[in-house]
Amino acid sequence: MNSLRARAHLLFGRRSHQSLAPHQHLSPAVANDLVISTVDENSGIAMLTMNRPPANSLSMEMNEAICDSIKTIEANAKIQSVILSSTNPKIFSAGLDVTELVSPDKDRLPRFWNSLQQVYIDLYGSRLATVAAIQGHAPAAGCFLAMACDYRVMSAGDINSDTKKKHVPTIGLNETQLGIAAPPWMGQLLVRTVGFRQAELALALGTLFPPEQALAVGLVDDIVPHQKAESGEDQLIDLLPSQIKDQALNPLLQRAYSQARIYAKIPPQARVASKMVTREEHIFRMIAKRDEDTQHFCGFVTQKAVQKNLSAYVEALKNKSAKK
Numbered sequence: 001m002n003s004l005r006a007r008a009h010l011l012f013g014r015r016s017h018q019s020l021a022p023h024q025h026l027s028p029a030v031a032n033d034l035v036i037s038t039v040d041e042n043s044g045i046a047m048l049t050m051n052r053p054p055a056n057s058l059s060m061e062m063n064e065a066i067c068d069s070i071k072t073i074e075a076n077a078k079i080q081s082v083i084l085s086s087t088n089p090k091i092f093s094a095g096l097d098v099t100e101l102v103s104p105d106k107d108r109l110p111r112f113w114n115s116l117q118q119v120y121i122d123l124y125g126s127r128l129a130t131v132a133a134i135q136g137h138a139p140a141a142g143c144f145l146a147m148a149c150d151y152r153v154m155s156a157g158d159i160n161s162d163t164k165k166k167h168v169p170t171i172g173l174n175e176t177q178l179g180i181a182a183p184p185w186m187g188q189l190l191v192r193t194v195g196f197r198q199a200e201l202a203l204a205l206g207t208l209f210p211p212e213q214a215l216a217v218g219l220v221d222d223i224v225p226h227q228k229a230e231s232g233e234d235q236l237i238d239l240l241p242s243q244i245k246d247q248a249l250n251p252l253l254q255r256a257y258s259q260a261r262i263y264a265k266i267p268p269q270a271r272v273a274s275k276m277v278t279r280e281e282h283i284f285r286m287i288a289k290r291d292e293d294t295q296h297f298c299g300f301v302t303q304k305a306v307q308k309n310l311s312a313y314v315e316a317l318k319n320k321s322a323k324k
């Protein structure tokens with residue numbers, strides 16, 4: 001994408017993609033399975049719900065589905081805000097699908113990386129106001145997805161009413177724990193989100209922050225205690241895809257919705273122009289270095305030592321899951 005196209009995208013968000021049916025005020029699920037989009041033209045709010053069990057990990061197809069959904073929603077001029085959520089109440093996104101990284105196919109690997117770069121360009125540079133509703137874990141590229149949004153609300157965690165076990169989600173760029181490093185554009189996004197020193201520490205240590213700490217360092221903007229709300233708003237209920245219709249009383253989604261509504265009321269030209277002030281140069285920089293970044297990624301990931309670490313990590317994940 002050349003800089004003019006990127007600029008036009010940021011300014012106008014106009015793409016040559018199919019738009020939602022013009023007569024539709026409230027669409028039920030416009031789904032491509034991996035991502036479910038719902039829109040409400042009356043409120044100007046859409047919801048993009050990640051739906052790739054078991055962990056919403058980011059395969060190439062998942063990245064493409066996210067980009068397609070953003071483009072489709074952006075093509076509807078009546079929509080100003082979008083909530084990014086998950087059908088999994090315990091996992092927002094587990095980051096990159098690690099199976100893409102282990103013994104990778106040499107033709108697919110650069111395409112996979114390109115698809116993630118495109119998520120950065122499309123989500124971080126979207127004309128839409130984006131609100132991440134982080135119900136569950138958001139490690140590594142899951143954290144990146146949240147950071148690429150304009151606002152982040154995170155669940156403070158909850159207690160399973162049957163087992164009485166506490167679930168506390170965490171968020172952060174934990175790449176070093178896997179023996180890899182976040183790419184510059186992702187690491188720098190953390191720097192811009194939490195400041196230099198906190199990012200430097202967190203990147204080196206691969207810190208995963210629980211909600212209170214994430215709030216304290218500024219990685220999320222708000223945390224929401226998990227106490228079922230007494231009532232739900234019809235507009236939010238209608239926006240929820242069928243897979244999470246029962247979440248209408250979820251205070252996290254309610255908080256995300258109210259933030260999306262605040263954004264939707266700001267004159268869009270002013271809101272988009274202000275977004276460009278902080279984001280445009282970073283997107284241009286990444287686009288300029290895109291090929292170099294891809295080569296660096298492929299070279300790094302295919303190193304013997306890195307493959308060894310990643311294989312061990314995937315094995316540990318499988319063993320952990322098998323022991324449950």
Ligand SMILES: CCCCCCCC/C=C\CC(=O)SCCNC(=O)CCNC(=O)[C@H](O)C(C)(C)COP(=O)(O)OP(=O)(O)OC[C@H]1O[C@@H](n2cnc3c(N)ncnc32)[C@H](O)[C@@H]1OP(=O)(O)O
Pocket residue numbers: 054055057090091093094095096097098099137139140141142174175178180181182183184296297300301317318320321322
């Ligand atoms: C500078 C040079 C460039 C180099 C660049 C490198 C690229 C850097 C950018 C991003 C890196 C990444 O995003 S790597 C991925 C990092 N993600 C993680 O470390 C998270 C791993 N997962 C977990 O810690 C946990 O699964 C969880 C905390 C997210 C949830 O825990 P829970 O106990 O609820 O669930 P399970 O662990 O049992 O998992 C369920 C199920 O999901 C599978 N799973 C989990 N995570 C992933 C993943 N990232 N990819 C693929 N699959 C994943 C897990 O194996 C279980 O599957 P099964 O039930 O089928 O066994």
